[in-house]
Structures are given as C-alpha cells and as structure tokens.
Amino acid sequence: MEFETKYITPDIKLSEFKGKGFKTEVIFEHHILVWFISGETKIIQADATYTFHSGDIFLIPRNQLTTVINYPKDGAPHKAVAMHLTKERLKDFYARHKAVGRIVSQPKVYRFSKHPLLESCLASLIPYFDLGENLPPDIAAIKIEEAISILRSIDKSVDGLLADFEEPGKINLSDFMERHFMFNMTMDRFGYLTGRSLATFRRDFKKTYHTTPQKWLTEKRLQLAHYEMSEKKRKPIDVYFEVGFENLSHFSSAFKNYFGYPPNSLFNK
The missing domain is CATH 2.60.120.810 (Jelly Rolls)
Structure with a gap:
C-alpha cells in the first residue's frame, strides 16, 4: 500500500x-x-x-x-x-x-x-x-x-x-483572486473565502472582470505557466499542477489553444 x-x-x-x-x-x-x-x-x-x-x-x-x-x-x-x-x-x-x-x-x-x-x-x-x-x-x-x-x-x-474564531467576511474580490487564481478550487469555495454566496460571487466577478470566472482563471493560469517556463526554464511537468491544472494533458491542450503552440516548443527556441 x-x-x-x-x-x-x-x-x-x-x-x-x-x-x-x-x-x-x-x-x-x-x-x-x-x-x-x-x-x-x-x-x-x-x-x-x-x-x-x-x-x-x-x-x-x-x-x-x-x-x-x-x-x-x-x-x-x-x-x-x-x-x-x-x-x-x-x-x-x-x-x-x-x-x-x-x-x-x-x-x-x-x-x-x-x-x-x-x-x-x-x-x-x-x-x-x-x-x-x-x-x-x-x-x-x-x-x-x-x-x-x-x-x-x-x-x-x-x-x-x-483565538480568532471569525469566518471569512466579504472582502475585495479582485485582491483575493489576483493572489489565489492558481489554486484549483470550486467556484463555491472561491465564493466562501471571499464572503459571498455562489450567485453573488459570479455576479461580482462579472462586474469586476467582464468575463466568467472559468475563462479568467484559465487564462491567468496559462499566463503564469508561460512565464515560469519561458523565464525560469521550468518544465511543463513541474509547472502544470502548481498553476492550477489537474493533469498534464489538459494543461498542454489548453496552452496550445491559447498561445497557438505547445508548451514544449518554448524549449526549442
């Protein structure tokens, strides 16, 4: 075992x-x-x-x-x-x-x-x-x-x-998301940690970013991955989980769709 x-x-x-x-x-x-x-x-x-x-x-x-x-x-x-x-x-x-x-x-x-x-x-x-x-x-x-x-x-x-027993209160959504976008959590959990119901979280997110949480999170994670690989020379297998993707194949597919080339091509330039 x-x-x-x-x-x-x-x-x-x-x-x-x-x-x-x-x-x-x-x-x-x-x-x-x-x-x-x-x-x-x-x-x-x-x-x-x-x-x-x-x-x-x-x-x-x-x-x-x-x-x-x-x-x-x-x-x-x-x-x-x-x-x-x-x-x-x-x-x-x-x-x-x-x-x-x-x-x-x-x-x-x-x-x-x-x-x-x-x-x-x-x-x-x-x-x-x-x-x-x-x-x-x-x-x-x-x-x-x-x-x-x-x-x-x-x-x-x-x-x-x-000795702090308070539950999360409503906080600035943009500040929280910019610091935590790489964590692969459900929308319910993002809402809870920002002090919002799921419906309020989605509504406030749309007002702030003019897009859906899923689209914004994917793009932010891909941009961070691109930086880690192109500037710090880290390999895809060492990056995908830390930036919020569940598996390497999904990450590679999303990366190619967004940037127009696969992540491995960054190491052939």
Whole structure:
C-alpha cells in the first residue's frame, strides 16, 4: 500500500506515503499542527512557499488555500503526525485561558523546527499508533491542550491565529483572486473565502472582470505557466499542477489553444 493513515482519535493521525510523490490542493477546516518524521513536504500558499524536512514541526492555518506536495526522501517514506486544533477545542481552551495581546489573525504557516517540547508531546503519541489502540478521550484532550500550551509558550503571537474564531467576511474580490487564481478550487469555495454566496460571487466577478470566472482563471493560469517556463526554464511537468491544472494533458491542450503552440516548443527556441 502506497498511502496509509492511522487514527488514534478523529483529530490525531499518523500518515505514511511510500509512492514517488503526492500532490493535493486543500482548504483545511481546522488549524493543523504537523510533526514531520521523514520525507519532504512543500507547502504553497498565495504569499509564500515553504519546504519541510525530517524533524520539522509546523502549524498550518485554517481557511487558507494551500497546495501540499509530499515526497519520500533518502530512502524513507513520507511520514508525519498531524493534530487538528478544532474550533470547538480552541474555544474551550480560550474560555479558560486569556489570549495574549490583541487578536489579529496572521494567516501564515508557523514553523517550530525540531522544538524539544513539541517533539516530545507529539512523539508520545507514537506508541498508540504502534499498538493500534485508540487514545482515550480524556488523554486526547490533555495531549491537545498540552500542544496548544506549548505553542503559546514558544510564540506569543500564535494567539492571534488560534483565538480568532471569525469566518471569512466579504472582502475585495479582485485582491483575493489576483493572489489565489492558481489554486484549483470550486467556484463555491472561491465564493466562501471571499464572503459571498455562489450567485453573488459570479455576479461580482462579472462586474469586476467582464468575463466568467472559468475563462479568467484559465487564462491567468496559462499566463503564469508561460512565464515560469519561458523565464525560469521550468518544465511543463513541474509547472502544470502548481498553476492550477489537474493533469498534464489538459494543461498542454489548453496552452496550445491559447498561445497557438505547445508548451514544449518554448524549449526549442
């Protein structure tokens, strides 16, 4: 089996991937704390790209368009423990603990590489995965609260993220789309993240761009791909997924239809 996931609670899992590579685009419903055991992960968001290796610990914020690319490395599988910090658990925590400073959400990926306290907290879960036993609910609650407390002791600013329970409000559509067009999401999700119903999203998009979302997204993605290949000399197979296409054949066909020549011809000039 190339991909295996073991759960000891619905919010704590161990994943292991032994294939050549695994790519996905997601919007995480909850903040996720990840301890990276082996392999390599690249996380691409609108404003930054992060690469993580064995021993790294990081926190991915919820409601952010994210491309995740996982690879085995150095003969070891891609293996990681992930803990979901749900809104319900965080609300309960902050009902008992006062947040530090003003709550201003910072939708960035937090890095806590090889921190001994966090690593010890997450490593203590491994025996439950090995035994194939569920973690008792009271122990699971203790471990998650321990992780939250350690995060707050390491980085005082993390309260700005963890104690923010607001859902996305209506925001400037043009600013959002220009920063996130390369993420292959449904129109429903684009609407949700800009604080709009699907109908309102389509109507506001038409007013802003005088075209349909699908046509605009395809053209923007192709233009970005052209830049990556012509200026940075990247190959089509390394570009198509990152700019928002699901497969290479669809990308190549759309590229040729739009520019009048196939993407490979850029490397023959």
